[in-house]
Amino acid sequence: MYSFYSIAMIDPEYLKDKKIRRIDSDLIKFKEDLQKAESELSGIGARLDGEISRLLAEAKSKKETFESLRRRYREVEEDWKVADKAYKKADGNKEKKVSESKKKLEKIRKRVKGAEKTREKRIRELDKDKEKQVEKAKRKKEKEMDEIKSREVDRVEEEKRRELGLD
Numbered sequence: 001m002y003s004f005y006s007i008a009m010i011d012p013e014y015l016k017d018k019k020i021r022r023i024d025s026d027l028i029k030f031k032e033d034l035q036k037a038e039s040e041l042s043g044i045g046a047r048l049d050g051e052i053s054r055l056l057a058e059a060k061s062k063k064e065t066f067e068s069l070r071r072r073y074r075e076v077e078e079d080w081k082v083a084d085k086a087y088k089k090a091d092g093n094k095e096k097k098v099s100e101s102k103k104k105l106e107k108i109r110k111r112v113k114g115a116e117k118t119r120e121k122r123i124r125e126l127d128k129d130k131e132k133q134v135e136k137a138k139r140k141k142e143k144e145m146d147e148i149k150s151r152e153v154d155r156v157e158e159e160k161r162r163e164l165g166l167d
Helices: 004-010 012-016 018-068 070-164
Strands: none
Touching (some): 012 070
16 A cells, blocks of 8 residues: 555655645545544533533432422422433433544545545556556567667678678
8 A cells, every 4th residue: 555655755756647636635635624523523522521510410419409308399309300301411412423423534534545545546557557658668679679680680691692792
């Protein structure tokens, strides 16, 4: 597998290829998006945990008030139920948001992987074209050498014929 920096160091000609430059640009964008999404994911958990902790503490406080002040039973019980509902909702929302963020990260990772594969394919295409050019030059040189050889053999034959008086 080629890495971005090793290819750039091996053959700067790749950097001249429009498709490679476009792919590299996409890779940079995808990696920035991936880093941003990872950062968002780590922030979401901490922020929501703080909110959940606050709501859980509030729910527990309401429940303790209910148990210690029976004369205010109905009012405090209702407050506790509302706070508990908010806590559970927040806890459920956390799971949903974390799941959504993970899906987003996976989608971005797939895009990065796809762009890297496309880039590698293009590099292989360029390498194949270079090999074809080498083979073409080799065949051309072999043909030239065959022609030179043929002319030289003809020249030697002609000299020998003259030398022997056959011509």
